[in-house]
Amino acid sequence: MSTLIRASALAKLPVVTFAGEDIAQLKDIVYAANGGQIGAFTLAGRGIFAGPLKTSLPWAAVVGLGPDAVIIESEEVLQPTSDVIGSAGDGATGGGDILKSEVLTDTGTSLGRVVDVIIGIGGGGRDQADVVGYEIEPAESLGRGKQHLLIPLPDTLAASGEHLMVPASASDYLTDDLSAFGTAVDAFRSQLAGGR
Amino acid sequence: MLFSQAQGRRVVSTADADTVGLIDGYVIDPTRQQVVALNLKKTAGSGDVLPWPDLLAFGDDAVTVERSTVVVEADERIAELSGKHHTILRKQVLTTSGQQIGKVQDVDFDPADGRILTLILDNQVQVAGTNLLGVGSYAVVVRS
Known part of the structure; x- marks a missing residue:
């Protein structure tokens, strides 16, 4: 069986490139396939005062997801959030929030x-x-x-x-x-x- | 040879047998898994960088160079790699599966060609140098 992680534990995980830079942190999860899979992550900047980023991280670009970080190859794999949500949305969760359902x-x-x-x-x-x-x-x-x-x-x-x-x-x-x-x-x- | 073992070692020029400086640090290129230059202290001029190709030999007691003029000021590439963000020692190590496995305590390198052989972490874990992917401001990233 694979490793099990609570989704809430993923929030604020740093996104680290192969070059060792923390370019963002996870903000929220975009579910795909009727809430059955992770489609992408939305991102926020690092640091207390950094707001949400306009780019998101598609799951396909994630090299590794562990307890301490999300590893990606480079900043270039990030995509505009609107594109990512558009393709993952596909009538999936009806735009609703899974929490509290x-x-x-x-x-x-x-x-x-x-x-x-x-x-x-x-x-x-x-x-x-x-x-x-x-x-x-x-x-x-x-x-x-x-x-x-x-x-x-x-x-x-x-x-x-x-x-x-x-x-x-x-x-x-x-x-x-x-x-x-x-x-x-x-x-x-x-x-x-x-x-x- | 370990970074810690060679720290402070004399660098001697073979032309006039003078000590041109002492090893103070290492500049590594993580993508090539290679030591590309040495930082020196107590140098005579303003330069404090000794590019690896200018070494004659990395001996047990001293490092030899042909003449003292090979010690130069950092060029753009070396300055970028030797910034504080790119020091490898005492930095946390993340694997590509997203796990923190320790902090770099020492580095074993090949004195013949500067290849990085092993990263030695504070918890005795050893990581082969060929698995090194990058050294950045946040972490050292290694292939898991």
Whole structure:
């Protein structure tokens, strides 16, 4: 299984070129493919007073994404933000914000609200960054207390910016432990694949 | 040979056997993984840079050069590489997978041709010089 990272941990990560310069930091994530993958990152300048940049970083140009930095080859891989959002948008998230969306199962049960996105980074670097799950604030009806839970996602899902639809069986794989979450995602996805 | 071992070593001219300076620092070109010049201190003139091609030998006790005039003022290329932003020592090291693996403590180089052989980090991790990609104001970047 790939490395799992919380999307909130990515914000403010420095963007470093091969030449060792920190040219920007991550500001926000643009999701592609119905919220199932990372499409690009919007950027902000380094330093307290630097505002957002007019350029963005397409995922394809990321050489490596780790706990301490995002590595890119050079400044030339950055693209104008409008271009990046245009191509990734493609009706994907309906322009909505994934955070705070309500997670609904296909049987109509609310599982809670999204507070963070869990991303799996493939070992090879340039692999796609897959959204493997959400961290949710559980709905009271779930009876699991207030502690945030992690919910695995299928490879594809429907998201409207208001609701996120997940198969009912996803609720069987809820966990509160990020280190064990990778196994839960794998188990959930192989169960979905087997069921078809 | 380590940067720290050669620090302060005499540079002697073979023409008149005078000491022309002492090694004070190293200018490296990260894209070629090479030491391209030495910074000297206690030089006679205003120049304090000794370009690597002008070395006769990098010996255990002294570095020899043909004459004292090979010590020059930094040209544009060397001035750019020797700026504070490009010093490699004590700078954090990032791999291309985005992980910080330590800080550069010392550098092992080949005294025969100036090739950078190994970066030695403060946590005893060693990185082969061929993996060096760049040295910038933020970090040293190495291939993972």
